[in-house]
Amino acid sequence: xxxxxxxxxxxxxxxxxFGERERMLGGAAVHFALAARFFDxxxxxxxxxxxxxxxxxEVMRARGVDVxxxxxxxxxxxFFWRGEYGWDLNTRExxxxxxxxFERFDPKLSERSRASDVLFLANIQPSLQQRVRAQLPDAxxxxxxxxxxxxxxxxxxxxxxxxxxxxxxxxxxxxRQLTGMPNLLSAAREVLxxxxxGQTPRGPRVIVAKQGEYGSALVTRDRFFALPAYPxxxxxxxxxxxxxxxxxxxxxxxxxxxxxxxxxxQASGAERPEQVADTNAVQLDDELLRTAMAYATVLASFxxxxxxxxxxxxxxREEIDARLRELASMTSFSSxxxxxxxxxASPAA
Amino acid sequence: xxxxxxxxxxxxxxxxxFGERERMLGGAAVHFALAARFFDxxxxxxxxxxxxxxxxxEVMRARGVDVxxxxxxxxxxxFFWRGEYGWDLNTRExxxxxxxxFERFDPKLSERSRASDVLFLANIQPSLQQRVRAQLPDAxxxxxxxxxxxxxxxxxxxxxxxxxxxxxxxxxxxxRQLTGMPNLLSAAREVLxxxxxGQTPRGPRVIVAKQGEYGSALVTRDRFFALPAYPxxxxxxxxxxxxxxxxxxxxxxxxxxxxxxxxxxQASGAERPEQVADTNAVQLDDELLRTAMAYATVLASFxxxxxxxxxxxxxxREEIDARLRELASMTSFSSxxxxxxxxxASPAA
Numbered sequence: 090x091x092x093x094x095x096x097x098x099x100x101x102x103x104x105x106x107f108g109e110r111e112r113m114l115g116g117a118a119v120h121f122a123l124a125a126r127f128f129d130x131x132x133x134x135x136x137x138x139x140x141x142x143x144x145x146x147e148v149m150r151a152r153g154v155d156v157x158x159x160x161x162x163x164x165x166x167x168f169f170w171r172g173e174y175g176w177d178l179n180t181r182e183x184x185x186x187x188x189x190x191f192e193r194f195d196p197k198l199s200e201r202s203r204a205s206d207v208l209f210l211a212n213i214q215p216s217l218q219q220r221v222r223a224q225l226p227d228a229x230x231x232x233x234x235x236x237x238x239x240x241x242x243x244x245x246x247x248x249x250x251x252x253x254x255x256x257x258x259x260x261x262x263x264x265r266q267l268t269g270m271p272n273l274l275s276a277a278r279e280v281l282x283x284x285x286x287g288q289t290p291r292g293p294r295v296i297v298a299k300q301g302e303y304g305s306a307l308v309t310r311d312r313f314f315a316l317p318a319y320p321x322x323x324x325x326x327x328x329x330x331x332x333x334x335x336x337x338x339x340x341x342x343x344x345x346x347x348x349x350x351x352x353x354x355q356a357s358g359a360e361r362p363e364q365v366a367d368t369n370a371v372q373l374d375d376e377l378l379r380t381a382m383a384y385a386t387v388l389a390s391f392x393x394x395x396x397x398x399x400x401x402x403x404x405x406r407e408e409i410d411a412r413l414r415e416l417a418s419m420t421s422f423s424s425x426x427x428x429x430x431x432x433x434a435s436p437a438a
Numbered sequence: 439x440x441x442x443x444x445x446x447x448x449x450x451x452x453x454x455x456f457g458e459r460e461r462m463l464g465g466a467a468v469h470f471a472l473a474a475r476f477f478d479x480x481x482x483x484x485x486x487x488x489x490x491x492x493x494x495x496e497v498m499r500a501r502g503v504d505v506x507x508x509x510x511x512x513x514x515x516x517f518f519w520r521g522e523y524g525w526d527l528n529t530r531e532x533x534x535x536x537x538x539x540f541e542r543f544d545p546k547l548s549e550r551s552r553a554s555d556v557l558f559l560a561n562i563q564p565s566l567q568q569r570v571r572a573q574l575p576d577a578x579x580x581x582x583x584x585x586x587x588x589x590x591x592x593x594x595x596x597x598x599x600x601x602x603x604x605x606x607x608x609x610x611x612x613x614r615q616l617t618g619m620p621n622l623l624s625a626a627r628e629v630l631x632x633x634x635x636g637q638t639p640r641g642p643r644v645i646v647a648k649q650g651e652y653g654s655a656l657v658t659r660d661r662f663f664a665l666p667a668y669p670x671x672x673x674x675x676x677x678x679x680x681x682x683x684x685x686x687x688x689x690x691x692x693x694x695x696x697x698x699x700x701x702x703x704q705a706s707g708a709e710r711p712e713q714v715a716d717t718n719a720v721q722l723d724d725e726l727l728r729t730a731m732a733y734a735t736v737l738a739s740f741x742x743x744x745x746x747x748x749x750x751x752x753x754x755r756e757e758i759d760a761r762l763r764e765l766a767s768m769t770s771f772s773s774x775x776x777x778x779x780x781x782x783a784s785p786a787a
Contacts, residue, residue, distance in 0.1 A: 314769070
């Protein structure tokens with residue numbers, strides 16, 4: 090199913106212990122789209138300034154991303170971020186943020202972008218996320234990312250935005266901050282209980298906690314799934330890893346969900362009333378979500394191997410699938426429990 | 439293969455956000471033994487004071503643990519620890535540590551304890567770990583745990599102790615601290631390269647990084663394996679989780695490694711010269727290590743559900759195996775890569 094992403098298109102200046110780059114192509118929508126396009130048709134919505142290079146637009150276009158809703162603001166400046174990472178890449182300091190054209194961004198989606206079945210609301214002001222969401226009332230799957238800033242200064246707006254989404258993708262520390270609950274499962278279940286907002290028919294039903302180098306976890310009302318990160322000895326630049334992860338996740342879900350057919354009635358329907366009530370909602374099959382998490386993990390691992398979009402730009406589907414198989418072998422074990430207690434001891438159970 | 443553990447037998451006074459307990463049975467050797475006894479015969483070596491209750495000894499004895507090498511020091515006091523955990527259980531403060539009988543502990547192992555094929559050196563002074571290791575020169579598999587304190591005040595001693603072990607089990611932050619390397623894989627490979635000490639025929643060949651609520655990772659010269667923690671909404675007391683984890687890991691390896699037979703020559707022998715050189719070393723099959731990690735994860739998850747040893751003391755093998763199957767289903771995904779790029783986009787690879 091076609092997929093629309095709304096979010097930042099940016100220039101990033103980044104310094105890590107392994108080098109630096111000035112004004113690289115970046116931004117949440119860009120990283121997301123360059124990952125999601127491996128799975129489905131992606132339409133990018135977002136503003137750029139007069140300084141935005143045609144060649145940077147071509148980076149996306151050449152990889153099949155629909156950039157016709159990228160709005161060039163005459164006289165404006167493209168969103169700019171400058172940051173520096175600490176020695177272990179787990180901390181980063183923002184040295185400069187220039188909103189530029191994002192300061193007055195009022196997303197007006199074309200008919201084509203509004204026709205997408207799947208929507209990803211990248212990390213922008215929650216009020217903007219809500220306005221975009223309202224332009225796709227019939228979206229069958231909506232995912233949303235956010236950040237600590239909005240939890241701190243616009244929590245109520247953010248909660249409303251989340252209630253309009255099917256899937257919340259957040260750093261695990263932010264999920265704790267959002268809910269005030271230190272336990273990951275409790276925090277996720279809290280959000281799952283928020284229910285739909287007035288304008289939207291469903292509430293959040295999938296919570297994904299990004300855990301950086303430790304991996305990620307997915308919580309639904311009746312399932313839990315978790316994966317470690319793909320291990321890398323040389324991590325060069327984590328910028329965009331979260332959005333690349335989201336691109337793999339949402340892109341895979343978009344591509345592998347049956348189109349058109351109304352969802353089947355479920356045997357366990359009583360447990361998920363909102364899915365039955367809303368015949369427009371996609372069925373989120375357990376196996377689909379697991380594989381989506383694995384692809385997300387793999388895409389993110391390629392992203393951090395080089396600066397900005399460098400590695401993902403020349404990535405192939407074959408490389409992705411090969412690493413997916415590697416990841417499977419790194420996380421699978423036999424649970425046959427074939428072994429009876431051995432030795433001469435007689436453990437009293 | 440029978441298994442000897444040397445380490446603390448203690449009384450712990452613990453306060454967590456969910457309650458508190460005074461002078462519970464605890465200590466690394468106790469937590470380890472109560473987990474490992476599900477898999478194999480376990481012999482505990484360590485000192486206790488005159489204040490140590492016969493009923494606490496009986497807790498282990500009743501569960502098949504051999505406590506005949508638990509040395510009662512006349513007039514001595516049992517090791518005592520008092521600590522308090524923060525709101526998210528990820529930080530803890532030590533309020534009191536009384537070494538008691540551990541201050542002058544000089545481990546003298548009985549012939550029976552020295553005859554074990556497998557040895558676990560729980561977290562004690564590295565010089566003591568070396569002295570114990572020297573008493574089991576023919577041990578076929580030796581695992582070792584340590585902590586930040588020894589990295590800070592006795593690093594050289596600790597490195598020597600590690601070079602006498604086959605398997606290092608450490609918190610991931612401590613592994614980085616030990617090696618000065620922020621990257622987990624690099625840090626693990628650094629330790630794998632240390633090689634044998636003068637008195638021991640092998641060097642470390644398995645590194646296990648404990649990552650708390652995020653799970654754990656295992657690194658060998660040619661393999662990587664990682665698992666998330668089993669998700670729990672109610673974590674009551676993390677005390678002893680690391681030693682319970684080690685008990686599951688080392689206990690499973692001890693129970694499931696063929697006894698007696700000299701190791702087979704390996705096709706990949708050139709890559710692991712020390713295994714070929716030392717005919718006494720156990721063969722660490724990849725599948726064996728994975729399943730051991732999974733059992734370790736499961737045992738640790740039970741440990742934290744209640745205070746101290748309470749939950750593990752009434753645990754059954756059936757509960758363990760049921761949770762192992764659950765863990766498998768929470769971490770497995772299809773890597774068949776059955777899905778070709780869908781939608782109308784033509785991603786340029």
